[in-house]
Amino acid sequence: MTTRYMSGFGNSFETEALEGALPVGRNSPQKCNYGLYAEQISGSAFTAPKASNQRSWVYRIRPSVQHSGHYVQADKGQLRSAPAAREESRLPIGQLRWAPLPIPDTPLTFVSGLFTMTTAGDADTRAGMAAHLLLITRSMQREYFFNADGEMLVVAQEKSLRFCTEFGTIEIEPGEICVIPRGVIFRVELMNGPARAYVCENYGGSFALPDRGPIGANCLANARDFLTPVAAFEDKDEASILYAKWGGDLFKTEIGQSPLDVVAWHGNYAPYKYDLRRFAAVGSISFDHPDPSIFTVLTSPSESPGTANIDFVIFPERWMVGENTFRPPWYHRNIMSEFMGLIYGVYDAKPEGFVPGGISLHNCMLPHGPDDLAFEHASNGELKPVKLTGTMAFMFETRYPQRLTKFASELKTLDQTYIDCWAGLKKHFDPTRREP
Ligand SMILES: O=C(O)Cc1cc(O)ccc1O
Numbered sequence: 001m002t003t004r005y006m007s008g009f010g011n012s013f014e015t016e017a018l019e020g021a022l023p024v025g026r027n028s029p030q031k032c033n034y035g036l037y038a039e040q041i042s043g044s045a046f047t048a049p050k051a052s053n054q055r056s057w058v059y060r061i062r063p064s065v066q067h068s069g070h071y072v073q074a075d076k077g078q079l080r081s082a083p084a085a086r087e088e089s090r091l092p093i094g095q096l097r098w099a100p101l102p103i104p105d106t107p108l109t110f111v112s113g114l115f116t117m118t119t120a121g122d123a124d125t126r127a128g129m130a131a132h133l134l135l136i137t138r139s140m141q142r143e144y145f146f147n148a149d150g151e152m153l154v155v156a157q158e159k160s161l162r163f164c165t166e167f168g169t170i171e172i173e174p175g176e177i178c179v180i181p182r183g184v185i186f187r188v189e190l191m192n193g194p195a196r197a198y199v200c201e202n203y204g205g206s207f208a209l210p211d212r213g214p215i216g217a218n219c220l221a222n223a224r225d226f227l228t229p230v231a232a233f234e235d236k237d238e239a240s241i242l243y244a245k246w247g248g249d250l251f252k253t254e255i256g257q258s259p260l261d262v263v264a265w266h267g268n269y270a271p272y273k274y275d276l277r278r279f280a281a282v283g284s285i286s287f288d289h290p291d292p293s294i295f296t297v298l299t300s301p302s303e304s305p306g307t308a309n310i311d312f313v314i315f316p317e318r319w320m321v322g323e324n325t326f327r328p329p330w331y332h333r334n335i336m337s338e339f340m341g342l343i344y345g346v347y348d349a350k351p352e353g354f355v356p357g358g359i360s361l362h363n364c365m366l367p368h369g370p371d372d373l374a375f376e377h378a379s380n381g382e383l384k385p386v387k388l389t390g391t392m393a394f395m396f397e398t399r400y401p402q403r404l405t406k407f408a409s410e411l412k413t414l415d416q417t418y419i420d421c422w423a424g425l426k427k428h429f430d431p432t433r434r435e436p
């Protein structure tokens with residue numbers, strides 16, 4: 001199967017899988033072609049300002065009310081939501097790091113394979129996020145899912161994933177991400193074996209491209225590199241289950257057909273993918289290490305301008321050329337809380353211990369920075385231009401403290417010796433020493 005996409009970010013797209021399925025010049029004619037039902041899905045309040053107003057019109061075989069029934073509670077496994085339950089929120093704080101969670105042999109789908117590591121803010125008040133690890137060993141079959149609590153940003157880490165959605169099909173491989181808006185129904189299939197991914201569940205404002213400020217009109221993530229699928233539909237009458245994440249709980253309902261029955265759609269509320277390797281990194285070409293905000297791919301705004309609900313930041317391949325500069329990230333304490341993952345390669349602040357598929361968590365105001373090895377190397381190495389190659393790390397950075405789940409705190413992969421990576425930093429203080 002070849003997937004086809006339309007280019008652009010937040011465009012008003014239009015696409016039809018059958019010619020003439022889209023009404024011309026109106027949204028809801030008295031009768032739609034092919035006997036389709038017209039329906040709107042809103043991602044913002046009807047009256048939201050134009051720049052943040054999101055909605056799409058879908059023309060489908062059955063209206064969504066028929067892809068619905070009596071919902072009953074489903075087993076939510078290790079899926080958690082903010083605010084964290086009290087017994088989960090008194091867990092010890094600290095700088096934390098996990099080795100990759102092995103992919104088990106047991107059946108895990110996109111729904112049962114979500115393991116929540118942190119939650120932040122409050123899903124009901126549409127503030128904050130959750131960070132999940134995703135392990136998949138089985139494609140969803142006659143199973144579908146939607147999330148009313150937030151949009152889902154999926155970062156492929158090991159093997160590829162196919163998202164069959166109401167709006168069409170998206171395929172991603174490691175190095176690529178997929179964003180599924182709140183409420184959109186989808187199914188996830190494996191493509192080349194059991195997969196591992198990271199998921200940021202965004203309870204807040206939809207991810208948008210950051211303003212570039214003085215950088216100007218180009219570089220970072222360019223709008224044309226975001227890809228939204230063309231319409232594709234299933235006309236399958238077979239007993240299926242629709243899962244819904246709603247208010248922090250997981251529910252399910254039985255339906256008699258595939259809900260992926262949208263024959264045509266138009267609007268600006270739709271899933272998309274992006275290849276992180278297309279990110280045109282901008283950095284210092286003189287001296288000093290800039291803030292990592294220069295590597296923001298997507299930002300979920302909050303009501304405070306400049307203070308993101310979430311920033312999705314990457315650390316891609318790039319040249320390091322700073323003169324008389326300590327080149328890795330500086331030591332720092334940050335009001336924002338940083339959840340990091342490594343897709344492939346080596347991260348410059350942590351050449352050891354932070355491995356692909358692993359996680360680190362540096363929460364609000366907890367100090368961190370390069371380990372002793374990285375410090376020694378960066379303080380004494382010759383400062384010729386160096387290219388960091390074959391690497392892709394990322395960060396989900398939120399204004400809210402990230403609370404660890406009990407699951408995360410009890411994982412065997414939690415690195416009990418992480419704090420020791422700074423133990424070897426020597427006291428160099430000498431009141432008579434001056435650098436040339
Ligand atoms: O802590 C980290 O590794 C992420 C990070 C990278 C950087 O270059 C500057 C600040 C920062 O938080």
Ligand SMILES: [Fe+2]
Nearest residue numbers: 334338362368
């Ligand atoms: Fe940091």
